[in-house]
Amino acid sequence: MRVVSLLAIFPRWLALGLSLFGAQALAGYAPIPDGYVLLSSDTTNRYVVAGGARFFIPPAQWSHYSGASTVVLPQATINSYAEIPQEGTLLRQIGYAAIYVVVGEKFWWIPNPTELDYWDDWRTVNNIPNAGWSDVFYNYSYKVLVQERTGSQIYLYIAGGKYPITNASDLAYYGGASSVKIIPLGTLDNNTAEPWCGALLRERSSSTVYFFGTVSSLPGLYRSPVTATAHGEVPDGALNSIPVFTPGGFLSCIG
Structure with missing residues (x-):
């Protein structure tokens, strides 16, 4: 891995981010190019940057990013970066073919090459770890x-x-x-x-x-x-197709 100073890349990446994404580039996103690996200076944690967001890399998958440039930062700084990527970010889990696009606070499957042609435009598909990455997207209130x-x-x-x-x-x-x-x-x-x-x-x-x-x-x-x-x-009536179970209190999400 090639270790890069954050100060060296920040000015040019900030300028690029502002030109491409406007104010969104400053909305908690990492001021570091996609594909870089963040190394925590006070833990052993590693993260890959995709769409300005941080994705935790399990130790078993460190080898997949052995050729990436790295930036060493305090864990507190890394924690301040967004976990949900910028709008339009393309994601693919290592070892899987499916590609997703981030729209809003959700990732959406791109089901065929025709759709991929529409969504990829100039963007790069970001290869992210294949464990635990989707948890942050499962927000019941969103x-x-x-x-x-x-x-x-x-x-x-x-x-x-x-x-x-x-x-x-x-x-x-x-x-x-x-x-x-x-x-x-x-x-x-x-x-x-x-x-x-x-x-x-x-x-x-x-x-x-x-x-x-x-x-x-x-x-x-x-x-x-x-x-x-x-x-x-x-909407009213939207739940009619789901049967009501009575008495209440016996439903679960186990098994």
Whole structure:
């Protein structure tokens, strides 16, 4: 590995970052080029930079980055850098073929070469460690309006579930047309109205919060009313396809 001084690369990378990303370049992102490895000066931790974000490299995968340039920094400085990359960053796990693009605070699968042609543009696909990298993206409270490229249907995406927006009232409630983000065509094919196990959701006009989980003796996902704060709200009627399990309190996310 070639060790590089942060002071040596900061001015030119800052200028490049500002020209490409504007103010976003200063939003907690590492002022270090993608592909560089950050070495902690007070621990043995190592991280690779992708889209200005830090990705922890498990010791077993250090050899994959043996040829990368490195920057030595205090762990506290490394911890201050973002964990979610900049919009448009392309990611691929070492040893896997699938490529993802970051849009909003979520990574979206690019399902075919046609879509990759659209999304890669001038960008480089960042090879990141294949362990633990996706955990930071699983935020149950994060919600976003999305529309697949060339598609017409707008969805609310929250906690792994997709919910069609079918009227102007819902569209305005969740942020309006200007907040809709375009994502790869086909990336939502495997998503349904079922959220991640453990989600707490309510419908927009209802005060009833449901916990989503499984029953050991039954297939599929169920919902059960609980007294809790919801991770978020979905359009009215969006949860109708998921059966209610009563009595409550017996759903889990184990097994």
